[in-house]
Amino acid sequence: MTTSANELYGSPKREISVVLPVRNEAAHLVDSINAILSQDFHGSLEVIVAVGPSQDATEAIAKEISLRDSRVVIVANPTGRTAAGLNLAIERSQYSIIVRVDGHAEIPRDYLTLAFEILSQSGAVNAGGVMAAQGRSLFERSVARAMRSSLGVGASRFHTGGQAGPSDTVYLGAFRKEALIAVGGFDERYTRAQDWELNFRLRAAGGVVYFDPRLVVTYRPRATINALARQYFEYGRWRRVVARSHEGTINYRYLAPPFTVLGTSISIILGAIFSSFFLIPAIVYALFILMASFRIGKSLGEVVSLPIILLTMHMSWGLGFLTSPKSLAP
Numbered sequence: 001m002t003t004s005a006n007e008l009y010g011s012p013k014r015e016i017s018v019v020l021p022v023r024n025e026a027a028h029l030v031d032s033i034n035a036i037l038s039q040d041f042h043g044s045l046e047v048i049v050a051v052g053p054s055q056d057a058t059e060a061i062a063k064e065i066s067l068r069d070s071r072v073v074i075v076a077n078p079t080g081r082t083a084a085g086l087n088l089a090i091e092r093s094q095y096s097i098i099v100r101v102d103g104h105a106e107i108p109r110d111y112l113t114l115a116f117e118i119l120s121q122s123g124a125v126n127a128g129g130v131m132a133a134q135g136r137s138l139f140e141r142s143v144a145r146a147m148r149s150s151l152g153v154g155a156s157r158f159h160t161g162g163q164a165g166p167s168d169t170v171y172l173g174a175f176r177k178e179a180l181i182a183v184g185g186f187d188e189r190y191t192r193a194q195d196w197e198l199n200f201r202l203r204a205a206g207g208v209v210y211f212d213p214r215l216v217v218t219y220r221p222r223a224t225i226n227a228l229a230r231q232y233f234e235y236g237r238w239r240r241v242v243a244r245s246h247e248g249t250i251n252y253r254y255l256a257p258p259f260t261v262l263g264t265s266i267s268i269i270l271g272a273i274f275s276s277f278f279l280i281p282a283i284v285y286a287l288f289i290l291m292a293s294f295r296i297g298k299s300l301g302e303v304v305s306l307p308i309i310l311l312t313m314h315m316s317w318g319l320g321f322l323t324s325p326k327s328l329a330p
Contacts (some may be wrong), residue, residue: 004123009178014043017093021085023052025103040050048089052080070266083194098175107217125179125207128170129215142305143221151292154253165213169199179262185273192238229316236320241328257318
C-alpha cells in the first residue's frame with residue numbers, strides 16, 4: 001500500500017539541498033555546479049559536494065567554486081564510493097528536499113523548480129526524469145544515441161522517455177529527506193545500482209517513486225570504448241546483486257543481455273566445431289546490430305560507430321551479469 005509523502009511529512013518546504021558525489025570530474029564539474037547555481041528556483045538552496053580521492057583537479061576546482069559562492073559546501077569522501085559520498089552529503093545537508101546531481105551531469109535552469117512542484121503535487125518520496133545523454137565528440141554522440149534508444153538499453157523510461165507516473169526507478173532524483181533517512185539512506189555496499197536498490201526500499205516502505213519526463217538532465221557519456229565497456233560491465237555486475245538481494249526484481253529487459261552473450265557464444269562455438277548451421281543465431285544478432293545502427297544513427301559517422309558501441313554495451317552488461325560474484329555486497 002502506497003502512502004503520500006505529504007500525508008506523512010507534510011507539504012515540502014521551499015528549500016533544497018543539492019548533493020553531488022564527485023571523483024575525477026575535473027572536465028565537467030564547473031559546468032555541472034554552474035548549472036545548479038544559476039537555477040530559477042525561488043527558495044533556500046545549498047550545494048554539497050562530496051569529493052572523493054581524485055587523480056585530476058576535481059578537489060581544487062570544487063574548493064575554488066566554494067570560495068566564490070558560500071552556497072557551495074565541500075565534504076570529504078575518503079572512500080570515493082558514490083553511495084558513501086551521497087550519505088555524507090545528506091548528513092551535512094540542512095534542508096528537507098535532497099536533489100541528487102552527478103558531476104558529469106547538467107540540469108536545465110528550471111529543474112529545481114519543476115522538481116519541487118512535482119514532489120509537492122505527486123506526494124512522491126522521490127521524483128526524477130530523463131537521463132538525456134548528449135555527447136561532444138563523434139564517439140560520445142554515438143554512445144548518446146545508443147543510450148537514448150530502446151535498441152541500445154531497453155525500454156526504461158528514464159532513458160527513452162514516456163508518460164509521467166509511478167515508476168520502479170528514475171534517474172538521479174529529488175527526494176524527501178525524511179523518507180531517505182527512514183529507509184537508511186544509500187546502501188554503501190553498492191558500487192553501482194545504488195539508485196535502483198534505494199528506490200526498491202522506498203517503494204517497499206510504501207512510498208511512491210515518480211517519473212516525470214519534464215525533468216531532463218544532460219548526461220555526458222564515456223569518451224572511450226574501454227571506459228564504456230567498464231561502465232556497462234559494472235552495471236551488469238551490480239544489477240545481478242540487486243536481483244540476488246531483492247527477489248522478484250528481475251525481468252526480461254535485464255535478462256536479454258546475458259542471454260545474448262550465452263546464445264551468441266554458443267552459436268559461434270558450435271558453428272566453428274560442427275556446422276555453419278549453428279551460426280544462424282550469431283548472424284541474426286549481427287544483423288540486428290547493423291539494422292539498429294542504421295535506425296539509431298543520424299549521420300554516417302554515427303552509423304559506422306554504433307555497431308561496436310552497441311556490441312560493447314550489450315556484451316559488457318551481459319558478461320557483468322553472468323560473472324557477478326556472490327561476494328559483492330554480501
